[in-house]
Amino acid sequence: MTSNKSLSPGILTIVVMVLVIVADQALKLWVKTHMAIGDEIHVSGDWFILHFTENPGMAFGMKFWGIYGKLVLSVFRLVAIGAIGWLLHRLVKRGVATGMAVGIGLVLAGAVGNMIDSAFYGLLFDSGTIYNSDLGYWMAYDGVSQYGGGYAGFLQGCVVDMFYFPIIDTTLPNWVPIWGGEHFVFFRPVFNLADAAITCGVIYLLLFERKSFQALESKA
Numbered sequence: 001m002t003s004n005k006s007l008s009p010g011i012l013t014i015v016v017m018v019l020v021i022v023a024d025q026a027l028k029l030w031v032k033t034h035m036a037i038g039d040e041i042h043v044s045g046d047w048f049i050l051h052f053t054e055n056p057g058m059a060f061g062m063k064f065w066g067i068y069g070k071l072v073l074s075v076f077r078l079v080a081i082g083a084i085g086w087l088l089h090r091l092v093k094r095g096v097a098t099g100m101a102v103g104i105g106l107v108l109a110g111a112v113g114n115m116i117d118s119a120f121y122g123l124l125f126d127s128g129t130i131y132n133s134d135l136g137y138w139m140a141y142d143g144v145s146q147y148g149g150g151y152a153g154f155l156q157g158c159v160v161d162m163f164y165f166p167i168i169d170t171t172l173p174n175w176v177p178i179w180g181g182e183h184f185v186f187f188r189p190v191f192n193l194a195d196a197a198i199t200c201g202v203i204y205l206l207l208f209e210r211k212s213f214q215a216l217e218s219k220a
Helices: 001-036 068-093 098-123 193-208 212-217
Strands: 040-044 047-056 130-132 137-139 159-164 168-169 182-186
Touching: 001 047, 001 068, 001 098, 001 159, 068 098, 098 159, 098 193, 137 193, 159 193, 193 212
Parallel strands: none
Antiparallel strands: 040 047, 047 159, 130 137, 168 182
């Protein structure tokens, strides 16, 4: 009985992770091969939009340090994936609660999803966002990508982002300090399903599994 209970969180977590990774990659591959950079599909009015962009940096479109920053980030992601995977394996073996296992699994699945883009998309597709060292910035491309050819080396591919939720799109009143009269959009960052999985996993763990973490620390 004890063995079966300890396996349940692990099995459920694996199922959730596989579903997240498969759905994330299926959507990214479709967007990459059917949309050009900047193309948009309005899923629901003007507040839920598929807006294709490529992110050479961190989650939600952040960038830093050019191609060297990209390589450092890719290596960091690999290390983080290994560490989170090891932690999840240890916790499941110790009989951790299902909620905690799934929450950590969401974070791990999101990290793996974005790592796949970074590691292999540069090798898989004929075009993508690349860093121009002479000009010092990332350059987009024209047209729709096709499979084959390769536009960058291993760990140098860009992450595909597409979810855009400009729920508030307005001009701030003139009486607002500093930003009065300026165009304001919320939520501005463009992200993907992997980013969403990481964010949801972290928020869930912080809100609902703090006692589980404290219990584990007391047993350590």
